[in-house]
Amino acid sequence: MDVPRAPALRRYGVPVLVFAAFALAPIAAAQGAEGYILSLLTRVMIFAIAAMSLDLILGYGALVSFGHAAFLGIGAYAVGILASHGIESALVQLLAALGASALFALVTGAISMRTKGVYFIMITLAFGQMLYFLATSLSAYGGDDGLTLPSRSLLFGANLLKGDHAFYYAVLGCLLGCYLLCRSVVASRFGRVLRGAKENAVRMQAIGFAPYRFQLGAYVLAGTLCGLAGFLLANQTEFVSPAYMTWQRSGELIVVVVLGGLASLHGAIIGAAAFLLLEEVLSGYTEHWKMIFGPLLVLVVLYARGGILGMMGGRHG
16 A cells, blocks of 8 residues: 555655745745745746646657747737737737637647658747747837837736736746646546557557547647746736747757656646756856756756656656
8 A cells, every 4th residue: 555655645745845835935035035036936937837838749749849939929929919009908818829829839730740750840940930030020019129018917907917926826826727737638538649649659540549630739738828828928027029939949948848857747847947047046157057057957868867857756747
């Protein structure tokens, strides 16, 4: 009876500790630089949502997308463009962000899924760059310089998200909701087929499943959730920029997933925290902080199978 208890503790204990830490962080932040800490942790949670959405297709579906940040940009620009036309309702902006992200994922995914391996990587990169150059050409919405928002989105006509604490817990609620959704998807029949296609797509076809449809569904869901992250990022920074959707940003999301631990949703959260906190610390010493971070990542990949979560002994789920 004691044997299966350890995996269960690793599977459920680590995420509970992670979310408890986020929930209690504002209390600890009140003892020091509260504004700075809340801003940093809010950014961590937003990028954790984006990384978790990528882990859904990368970790469980072996779909290496180098254009995933495009969805981050779509979500952000949905907020910026609507706000510039006087539409500041959070619900309207959120629906637009999710809808546009899902539509772009459906169209580009339907094309990209017909390729494999390096061809899939290159075509997702091409779609991402196409959207990036489109954003830079939108002179009406700031072009290369980006677009400053007048304020955060309004909820029921009131600026309920203006306060740092209110917005922090709103982002935490979104992170928890996305985690539970992704976890239920992975544990479902849909998730089992997705993982089966990752291992052997031909065998899944032989037993009557169509991997293409399941992979496309996962791609659309991942793009939609990343669009949510873009919506939140625009509200946090009150600024929208084409830089949100560069291929470098997509690469960073892949690094976050690998750093935390592939095919482990809470690993993506831990990876986002590790990446952004290391960036914050190392950039304080040198602007070339990636020269230090790069070798650290190589060491993790070579000697810590399963990323940070693997080192913690909690690579389950």
